[in-house]
Amino acid sequence: MNRALGIRLGAFLAMVLVIGAVFGLLSPQFLSQNNIAAIFRHMSADGIAGLGLTFVIVVRRFDLSFPGIAALGAMTTGQLIALGYPLFPSILGGITLGAACGIINGLAISVLMLPDIVTTIAMGSIAYGLSFIYSNGATISDNFMESGILDINDQKIAYLDEPIFFMLVLYVFAWIVLHRSRFGRAFYATGENPRAALFSGVHVRFYVIAAFVLTSATAVWAGILHCAEAGQADPSAGDGFLTPAFASVYLGAALFGFASVPATFAGTLLISMMLNGFTLLSVPYYYSDAIISIVLISAIAFFDPRFAVILQRIINMRSLTGAYK
Amino acid sequence: MSDTVLKQPDPVIFVRGLREIFVRYSLFFICIAVVLTFSILRPDFTHAENIKEVLISASISGIMFLGVTWVVAAGEIDISFMEVAALSDMLVAGLVNAGWGWPLAACVGLLAGVAVGLLNGFLVGYMRLPALITTLATGGFARSMAAVIGLGSSVEVSHTGVVGRFLNLHFGFLPAVAVLTIVLYAIGWFIQEKLVFGHYIYAMEQNREAVVEAGIPARRLTLLVYLISGIAAAIAGILLTASLASGQPRIGVSFFIDGLTTVLLGGMVIKIGQPNVLGTLLAVLLLAVLVSGTALLGWSDWERDILKGALLFIGVTIVVKGRATPETAQMGGAH
Numbered sequence A: 001m002n003r004a005l006g007i008r009l010g011a012f013l014a015m016v017l018v019i020g021a022v023f024g025l026l027s028p029q030f031l032s033q034n035n036i037a038a039i040f041r042h043m044s045a046d047g048i049a050g051l052g053l054t055f056v057i058v059v060r061r062f063d064l065s066f067p068g069i070a071a072l073g074a075m076t077t078g079q080l081i082a083l084g085y086p087l088f089p090s091i092l093g094g095i096t097l098g099a100a101c102g103i104i105n106g107l108a109i110s111v112l113m114l115p116d117i118v119t120t121i122a123m124g125s126i127a128y129g130l131s132f133i134y135s136n137g138a139t140i141s142d143n144f145m146e147s148g149i150l151d152i153n154d155q156k157i158a159y160l161d162e163p164i165f166f167m168l169v170l171y172v173f174a175w176i177v178l179h180r181s182r183f184g185r186a187f188y189a190t191g192e193n194p195r196a197a198l199f200s201g202v203h204v205r206f207y208v209i210a211a212f213v214l215t216s217a218t219a220v221w222a223g224i225l226h227c228a229e230a231g232q233a234d235p236s237a238g239d240g241f242l243t244p245a246f247a248s249v250y251l252g253a254a255l256f257g258f259a260s261v262p263a264t265f266a267g268t269l270l271i272s273m274m275l276n277g278f279t280l281l282s283v284p285y286y287y288s289d290a291i292i293s294i295v296l297i298s299a300i301a302f303f304d305p306r307f308a309v310i311l312q313r314i315i316n317m318r319s320l321t322g323a324y325k
Numbered sequence B: 001m002s003d004t005v006l007k008q009p010d011p012v013i014f015v016r017g018l019r020e021i022f023v024r025y026s027l028f029f030i031c032i033a034v035v036l037t038f039s040i041l042r043p044d045f046t047h048a049e050n051i052k053e054v055l056i057s058a059s060i061s062g063i064m065f066l067g068v069t070w071v072v073a074a075g076e077i078d079i080s081f082m083e084v085a086a087l088s089d090m091l092v093a094g095l096v097n098a099g100w101g102w103p104l105a106a107c108v109g110l111l112a113g114v115a116v117g118l119l120n121g122f123l124v125g126y127m128r129l130p131a132l133i134t135t136l137a138t139g140g141f142a143r144s145m146a147a148v149i150g151l152g153s154s155v156e157v158s159h160t161g162v163v164g165r166f167l168n169l170h171f172g173f174l175p176a177v178a179v180l181t182i183v184l185y186a187i188g189w190f191i192q193e194k195l196v197f198g199h200y201i202y203a204m205e206q207n208r209e210a211v212v213e214a215g216i217p218a219r220r221l222t223l224l225v226y227l228i229s230g231i232a233a234a235i236a237g238i239l240l241t242a243s244l245a246s247g248q249p250r251i252g253v254s255f256f257i258d259g260l261t262t263v264l265l266g267g268m269v270i271k272i273g274q275p276n277v278l279g280t281l282l283a284v285l286l287l288a289v290l291v292s293g294t295a296l297l298g299w300s301d302w303e304r305d306i307l308k309g310a311l312l313f314i315g316v317t318i319v320v321k322g323r324a325t326p327e328t329a330q331m332g333g334a335h
Helices: A003-026 A033-058 A066-082 A087-110 A116-130 A149-154 A162-179 A182-192 A194-199 A204-230 A242-256 A261-280 A285-303 A305-324 B002-007 B011-024 B026-041 B048-073 B081-097 B102-126 B131-149 B161-168 B176-194 B196-206 B208-213 B218-244 B252-266 B277-296 B301-322
Strands: none
Touching: A003 A242, A003 A261, A033 A066, A033 A162, A033 A182, A033 A204, A033 A242, A033 A261, A066 A087, A066 A116, A066 A204, A066 A242, A087 A116, A087 A149, A087 A204, A116 B252, A116 B301, A149 A162, A149 A204, A162 A182, A162 A204, A162 A261, A182 A194, A182 A204, A194 A204, A242 A261, A242 A285, A242 B131, A261 A285, A285 B131, B026 B277, B048 B081, B048 B176, B048 B196, B048 B218, B048 B252, B048 B277, B081 B102, B081 B131, B081 B218, B081 B252, B102 B131, B102 B161, B102 B218, B131 B252, B161 B176, B161 B218, B176 B196, B176 B277, B196 B208, B196 B218, B208 B218, B252 B277, B252 B301, B277 B301
16 A cells, blocks of 8 residues: 555544544444444435446536436336336336436537536436426325335345445445446546547547446435335435535545545545534534535545645655654 | 629528528527417416516526626536525525614625625635535535524515515516616626626636736636626525515525526527627526416426426537537536
8 A cells, every 4th residue: 555545544534533533422322333324324325326426526527417317216216116016127217217317418418518517407407307297296105115115224134234235335336347447447537638548449428428327327226215215205305415425526535636436435424424423413404514515615625636736745845854864 | 893793692691691690699589489479378478467577587587697697608607696595585584584674684695695706706716626516515505504594494574675665666567676687787788798807708718728828817807707696696685585575595496497597598699609698688588488488377397397407408509519619618617
C-alpha cells in the first residue's frame, strides 16, 4: 500500500472513530448492535443509489434523473406484483424499465450530444410523471403479503439482513467491474479523456450509456427496497435519493482522491452514521438536508485539486523537515 | 446587367430567410397557436378572471426565472433558485406572523436571496467548484432552513399586507405585477443587449478562458449573475407568500422543472441557442398558458410533468443543435 493511500485510509478511519465517539458519548444507543445494523440498513437503501451514481461521476457526467426513475421502477414492480406476477419477474421488470430510461439518457447524451444536466432533468420529470400512470399516484400494496417482497426487508441471509447482504454483493460486484477489470479502466479512460480513450480503442459511447444504465438500475433497486420496507409502492420512493447520493460520491472522492467504489462506500457510511446519530439525538428530520448539504459543500471544496496541491505541499514540507532532522 | 441580377429575388436566400424567421420566432407562433387552441376548446379560457390568473402566475414565475436565464447563458447552472424562493417565502411568512411589518419582512426575505446568491457566486465564481453540485447543496440547505422556519410544515399568514394589495391591483385585465414583470424584463433586455455586461455573459459561455485572458473579470461576473438569480428568486418568494397567503416550505419542487424548461425553451427564440430574457418571458407565458389550459381540460399534475419533460427535451435539442459548436454546449458539465 502506498503512503498517500495510507494517509487517506487513516483519515477515513479517524473520521469514523470521531463520529462514532461523539455520537456514542452523546447517545449510548449509537454503538449498540441494533443501531449499527440500522446504519447499514440505511446505507443499503439510500446508499445504493450512490453506488450507481459513482459510474456516472467516473465518466465525468451528471445524472439528476435517478430519483424519478427509481419512482417509476418501484411503481412498475409494485404494479406487476399487484397484477399477480411472481416476485422475481416483477423486480426484473421494474429494473429493466429503469435501465431503459438509462439507455435513453445515455443515447441522448453520448450520441445526440445533449447536455447531461438538462437531459436528465427532463428524463427525471417524465419518469416521475409516468410513475403515476398505474394508480394515478395512489399507493399500490395488493398482493404484497403473498408475493414475498416483504421478505426482502425482513429475512436474513448468512446472518445478515437481506438488504445489507444485497448491498454487499452489489458493492463487491461493482468493485470487480470498476477496479479489477478492463471495463473499469475504460470507464476511467472515458472520463479522463474521451478522445484519447476513443483512439485507444475504447468504445466511449458504450461506457457513457452503461454508466447511466447502472445508475438507473441501482436507483430502482433502492426504490424497491423502500417499497419492501414500507409494505407498499408509492411514487415518492425516490424522493430522498438525490442529494445524499451526490454527497456520498463526492465525500468519498474527497477522502480518497477520486471517485471509486470503495470511496463511495466510505462516503455513504459516514453520511449514514451522521444522519443516524442526529436522529438518535432527536434532531428533527428537516435538518437532514442541511447536514448533507454542508457535508457535500465541504466535500467538493476538499475534492478541489488546488486543495490537494496545498495538502501535498504540507506533506512534502513535513517530509523535508523530517529529512533535515 | 449586374443591376438586374441584383434586383431579382434569390429564391434560395428567400427560403433561407423565411426559415430563419420561422425558427427565430417559432415560440411566438407556438404561443399564439396554443392560446387559440385553448380558447376554442374551452371558452372559459379567455374569461377575464382566468387571463388575470394566468398573468399573475406567469409573472411570479417570470421574476423567479429572470436570473436563471443569465446563469445558464453564462454557461453555468443554478438549481437552487426555487429553494431560494421557498426560503424567502417561509421567512416572510414567519416574520409576518411574528408581528413584523410586511415591508421589513420582505427586506429580510430579499436578504436571504442575496446571501444564497453571493454564496453560490463565491463558490462557483471564485472557488471554481462545479456549479451543479454547489447549487444542489446550497439549494438543499435553503430548503432545509425553509422547513426549519415552519418546523416542517407550512405557515398560514394572517394578512397579506402591502404585497397582497399590490397583487390585487390591476389595470383592466392587466395585473400590476405583470407590469412590474414587464418592466423588470425590459431592464433585463437593456442590460443584456445594450450594456457590455450582456456581451460578457455570452462570451463566458463561448470561451471562459478567452474571457479571462482578455482581462474581463469573469469571477466577478459569475458572482453577479448568481447574485441576480438569488435576488430575483427571493422577490418571487415574497410575492408567493402574499399570493398563497401562506409560507410553503416545499413549494420549490414545482418550480424546478418549469424554470429550466422555460430558460431553455426561451433559448429557441431571437438568439437561437442562447438563453435570453425575451425568450424566457415568452416561454414563461407559454408554460403558464399550457398549465392553465390543460387544467381546464382536466389534465392531472403528472400528465403535465410528462409534457414539461418532453418540452424540456425539445427545447434543449433545439438549443444545442442551433449552436454553432456543440462541444461548448456541455452546460455546467465543467469539472
